[in-house]
Amino acid sequence: MNRSVSVEVRANKIAAREEGAVLDSDEIVARPLTMPGVNGIKLKNPNIAIRWVECMARGGRNVELRKLAGFVVATPNDVEVPGIAFKDGVFRNGDVILMKIDRLAYLGSQKASIVAAQQRVSRKGITQKGAALLKETLANPTDAEGNSLAPAPSELRNKIQAFTPPVSEFPGLSEAEQEALSD
Numbered sequence: 001m002n003r004s005v006s007v008e009v010r011a012n013k014i015a016a017r018e019e020g021a022v023l024d025s026d027e028i029v030a031r032p033l034t035m036p037g038v039n040g041i042k043l044k045n046p047n048i049a050i051r052w053v054e055c056m057a058r059g060g061r062n063v064e065l066r067k068l069a070g071f072v073v074a075t076p077n078d079v080e081v082p083g084i085a086f087k088d089g090v091f092r093n094g095d096v097i098l099m100k101i102d103r104l105a106y107l108g109s110q111k112a113s114i115v116a117a118q119q120r121v122s123r124k125g126i127t128q129k130g131a132a133l134l135k136e137t138l139a140n141p142t143d144a145e146g147n148s149l150a151p152a153p154s155e156l157r158n159k160i161q162a163f164t165p166p167v168s169e170f171p172g173l174s175e176a177e178q179e180a181l182s183d
Contacts (some may be wrong), residue, residue, distance in 0.1 A: 049106035131162035
């Protein structure tokens, strides 16, 4: 019996088993079915960050946007990509190509995103945004149709401020929840 028939016979026997028998079988190796090159990329240069960039939709606009952000095409000098050949100047996996960027620039971008997200959801960030909107509204008020109105007098603008109640005034919060909400 040749090897392909032998594998097919074993596979049929295993398929007929119940799930528990499959889990207990030494013949079956548990491993995910991953695409070549997606996992296991080895960086030759620790000062770069890499990402797969979709390159076919929108006429290649995604690649151009990444280039504007500082990305360039990764080369064999930068990475080892198991299962994918460097061909026509790129590592291509379907409709994505591998690009690289300076690691500090990439980490700086991630940090900016994290800080912006924290400000959007933190009490302090919301209060600051509300205070800025209040200041702008008092200085340049408009009616419901968007028509300009006279600004509030400066002495009044300096007295009106955004207010954030202390966490201790929120009813029903546990100590852990109060601590989590404290800035």
